[in-house]
Amino acid sequence: MCGRFAFHSLDFSALAEAVHQPDLFADVEPRYNVPPGTLISVARRADDDAPVTIDRLWWGYRPHWADAKAPQPINAKAETVATSKYFAPAFQRHRCLIPADGWYEWLLVDGRKQPHYLTRTDRQTLYLAGIWTERGDDLPPGVAIITEPARGSAREVHDRMPLALSDDSLEPWLDPHFTERDAIRGVTRHVDASLIEHWTVSTAVNKPGDDRNAALINPL
Structure with missing residues (x-):
């Protein structure tokens, strides 16, 4: 999954x-510990003919047509995002990218959860695939980050990971003319698994209130 990330x-x-x-x-x-239920930087086209902009959207997805008590997921599975009634309309028309330098996962060790930071070996920006939707409340549009089965060294920490796209997939992912699942799959691919590494970090990251502390991503 992806429940916390850094973008600095x-x-x-x-x-x-x-x-x-x-x-x-x-x-x-810069933010070093971005939690759900906050405004995050999102790259999107607000409509089909609009340029790409970086907007502040709400990390928590609930379509405007859903009941006020409907779930507000922060993630959507790559395996079902194109077919789920809840996600499919956004997958077709409202795809977006969430820039990040890395994300956190927790590994159970001796009965305790040890946080790990996952990032690119070359320290280039990761662009996490997402979807957005207009909400039915007073908040900005809501976002869910798409996840896939973990690959490479990420599997050592968690069974899932955010879908990070290769640089040549960014433009087609945001292209509203691609609406069918197979067509989108044909023009996008994820970052090579060999580019992802991880290390243990301080349990201080467990507290989501501190997102300005650069030391949070430092290896133990």
Whole structure:
């Protein structure tokens, strides 16, 4: 799954190049422990003809047509996101990217959960595939991060991981003209598993209130 991540480099260069918008920019601050139920930086097209923008959306997905008591998932499984009634409309028309430097997972060791930080070996920005939807409340549109079965070294920590897309998949993922599952699969691929590494970090990351502390991602 993906329930906590970090985005501190604020580097959108790969995305800017992919969508041919060299001035793509967002006035955001570094965050080292981003929890659900907060505003996060999301790259999307607000409508089919709009340019890609970096907007502040709510990490918690609940479509406007859903009941107020409906679930607000933070993740959507890659295996079912295109066919689920809850997610399919957004998968077709409202795909987005969540830039991140890495994410956290917890591994049970001797009865205690030890946090690990997972990131790219080359420290380039990860672009996590997501979907967004207009909500039926006063919050901005809501987002869910798509997850897939863990690959490579990520399997040592958790059985699932966020779907991080390769740089050449960014533009087609955001292209509203691709609406069918097979067509989208044909033009996108995930980051090579060999590019993902992880290390243990302090249990201070367990407290979601502190997201400005750069030491949270330091190896123990």
